[in-house]
Amino acid sequence: MKRVLKWNGRLLLRDWKTRLLLIGFFLFLGTFSLLYRQQNVVLPETQLRSEYSDAHNIFRLIPDAHFEGELGEEVQQRLGRNSTLIGLNRYILTQREGNTVDGLEDVVSDYLDNGRTMAENNLFLLEATEFESHDLLTSVYLPSRSEIEREIAFYDALEESDLPIEWNPYASSQILEQQLELFVSVVLFIAIALLAGDHFTKDQENNYSVTQGLPLPMKTQWRGRSFLLWLMTWLAALLGIGVSYGLSLFFETTGSLNYPVELYVDQAVTYIPLWQYGLLLTGLGMIVSYLFLLIITGLSWMIRNIYLTLFIVAAFVFLPQVWTLLDPWTSWQPSFYTEVVAVVSGQSAMQFDLPGIVYWKLPIVALGVWLALEGVFHIIFKLIPTQRSGLKRRVIE
Amino acid sequence: MTLEVKNITVAYGEREVLSDISFKLDNSQIIGLVAPNGTGKTTLFNAIMRFIPVKAGHVYVDDQEYTAKDKDVLKLHQLITFFPDQADLHENFSGTEHIEMYADMWAGKKDHVRDIINRLEMDDYVDRKVSTYSLGMRQRLCFAMVIASDTPIMFMDEVMNGLDPENVSLVSDILIELRDEGKIIIVASHLLDNLDEYANKVFFLKDKKLHFVFDHSDEKIDYFKLLCTEEQVQYLETHVTLPEETIHLGNNVLCIPLNDLSEAEQLAIYKHLRHLKDVEITVGPLGTSEYYSHLYGLKIHSFNRGHQHDEPVSK
Numbered sequence: 277m278k279r280v281l282k283w284n285g286r287l288l289l290r291d292w293k294t295r296l297l298l299i300g301f302f303l304f305l306g307t308f309s310l311l312y313r314q315q316n317v318v319l320p321e322t323q324l325r326s327e328y329s330d331a332h333n334i335f336r337l338i339p340d341a342h343f344e345g346e347l348g349e350e351v352q353q354r355l356g357r358n359s360t361l362i363g364l365n366r367y368i369l370t371q372r373e374g375n376t377v378d379g380l381e382d383v384v385s386d387y388l389d390n391g392r393t394m395a396e397n398n399l400f401l402l403e404a405t406e407f408e409s410h411d412l413l414t415s416v417y418l419p420s421r422s423e424i425e426r427e428i429a430f431y432d433a434l435e436e437s438d439l440p441i442e443w444n445p446y447a448s449s450q451i452l453e454q455q456l457e458l459f460v461s462v463v464l465f466i467a468i469a470l471l472a473g474d475h476f477t478k479d480q481e482n483n484y485s486v487t488q489g490l491p492l493p494m495k496t497q498w499r500g501r502s503f504l505l506w507l508m509t510w511l512a513a514l515l516g517i518g519v520s521y522g523l524s525l526f527f528e529t530t531g532s533l534n535y536p537v538e539l540y541v542d543q544a545v546t547y548i549p550l551w552q553y554g555l556l557l558t559g560l561g562m563i564v565s566y567l568f569l570l571i572i573t574g575l576s577w578m579i580r581n582i583y584l585t586l587f588i589v590a591a592f593v594f595l596p597q598v599w600t601l602l603d604p605w606t607s608w609q610p611s612f613y614t615e616v617v618a619v620v621s622g623q624s625a626m627q628f629d630l631p632g633i634v635y636w637k638l639p640i641v642a643l644g645v646w647l648a649l650e651g652v653f654h655i656i657f658k659l660i661p662t663q664r665s666g667l668k669r670r671v672i673e
Numbered sequence: 674m675t676l677e678v679k680n681i682t683v684a685y686g687e688r689e690v691l692s693d694i695s696f697k698l699d700n701s702q703i704i705g706l707v708a709p710n711g712t713g714k715t716t717l718f719n720a721i722m723r724f725i726p727v728k729a730g731h732v733y734v735d736d737q738e739y740t741a742k743d744k745d746v747l748k749l750h751q752l753i754t755f756f757p758d759q760a761d762l763h764e765n766f767s768g769t770e771h772i773e774m775y776a777d778m779w780a781g782k783k784d785h786v787r788d789i790i791n792r793l794e795m796d797d798y799v800d801r802k803v804s805t806y807s808l809g810m811r812q813r814l815c816f817a818m819v820i821a822s823d824t825p826i827m828f829m830d831e832v833m834n835g836l837d838p839e840n841v842s843l844v845s846d847i848l849i850e851l852r853d854e855g856k857i858i859i860v861a862s863h864l865l866d867n868l869d870e871y872a873n874k875v876f877f878l879k880d881k882k883l884h885f886v887f888d889h890s891d892e893k894i895d896y897f898k899l900l901c902t903e904e905q906v907q908y909l910e911t912h913v914t915l916p917e918e919t920i921h922l923g924n925n926v927l928c929i930p931l932n933d934l935s936e937a938e939q940l941a942i943y944k945h946l947r948h949l950k951d952v953e954i955t956v957g958p959l960g961t962s963e964y965y966s967h968l969y970g971l972k973i974h975s976f977n978r979g980h981q982h983d984e985p986v987s988k
Contacts, residue, residue, distance in 0.1 A: 283774050290765035485758040486771075486818075489722060490778050491751040493743060658743070 280500030305516025309524035433536035447531030540622025607632030681730030893958035
């Protein structure tokens, strides 16, 4: 294996296509924090402004008569209180000082406390089913119960970490999170598909008599090649992400790597620090990408047509969408786990109505898939006729 | 070390390419493999290497069978190297890297690489990228790669292609050295006279079979080998009684066996030859070239030096 890695590594790095792809990949990720600044991002403060407006509108939509009576008055009071709290939190954010404003603590209170009170109010409103405009409240104004619970958990997590609410979506840590998510869900697959799509084929066709007859099994070459591409991809990616993070430290506020991020596990959402979330995404992305590389490298040797290979890979990536139409039947279905971010955040569990789609199943599923791939390609490599399809050791004499 | 091939038959669909080929080789041997294009030389190599499926037959090294199973094929490839095709070299690699790669992959060591480069006089170009090499440079590189692998059995397919006479001689010398080290080497080549310089035996493939084996260790008889025109042959036949075993080769070569001729009779023939214009004569046993012409009915239609008809036959 050492020899395969050494010589295939040299071979890959001598190829300009590999070099250009890796450089392009590195540049894209390395400049992400700079490019990302050009995007239209909704500032938390702007988002609160919109919520503030919603809170006002709900008063206009609900007939005054519905606010009469004990329950009506309580609802009106809580809606009004929410409106005030949104305004206060908006003000706290605009001051960019943390969870409160120096000297005005008694007036504006604390962002987290305000948030919690709003959440409690919303829970009360959710349960006030006897309120005449309850349907209007739930359809226009109120978030779902799970969203409210998530908000509370988020505030608790912030408090536990002794962190202020992040007012800056461009903060280094926030961009890092965005970048990791984008990378693991889309960019990674494009990169590995382009890198691995035709390499194996090219070597076998253009250097057939040099590569054939090497005293190494085809499977060793396949594994070695996949591992090399995986290593190169991740080295370029991690280096690029590191550079991007480093650059953003110069241009923006740093944010915190302990900032809480949602993690879906055991039918509930918990919050973990950003650095743990980042490591989790990276680790799971590494597992999924290695399996994809095994598939692409193997297919490129079998199919020898980069376009068809890329098409099949794309089909694998989009395979989970099939389960929106068909009965997905079990959360152990491997195709769910190609979308790492959706699995980690619980989106997949919600989308497919399978609470069992959780991140810790991914390594187990991956192990199964890896064993299956070993078996499948063992057969495929045996069946590939070296003498046909353009692969032959010189013209037969 | 021995290499034995038993009853190998290769077919592509219904079309049989090789049929029932068998031979056994001991170590320290160079075998010439000779046949016209498309007769199955490379297919035979491919079949022994298990690059292609065989319809029937067995391959043994040191009396141990190597089947088409993955494990066997892998072990077989550790014992045999197949001369690479120069068009398949990695254009982005240098010659040294190619040689090192083969040395590393098979021998697991690289300390002999410089010696090989020196021996093949490749120093001045071997560190450049292959994309800058000429045909002959590439061919020497391919040869160097096989030597670097240092396997006990080597298949040298078209090893002399593109080499100038000096390099043909250099490669021939190294082949002899490799044989002396105990290696089994099969050389497929169209340089028939060159094969006679180092091959212990020459295998002739014909009609899908191993048709004839020319063994250089067999006792041989000498011949007058005349390169002449048809008219000159006719002249000779009317003036001298040639032995019955005289062979007319299609490539304008007349081979007259000397074993039954007295010195006086040989002299008589020689005197007549001296009267013929532009006839070349060599004396010696039949070589690969003559057997080739004889077996494959080689006819050189272009044998005409432009002035045969000035004076077709001498006085």
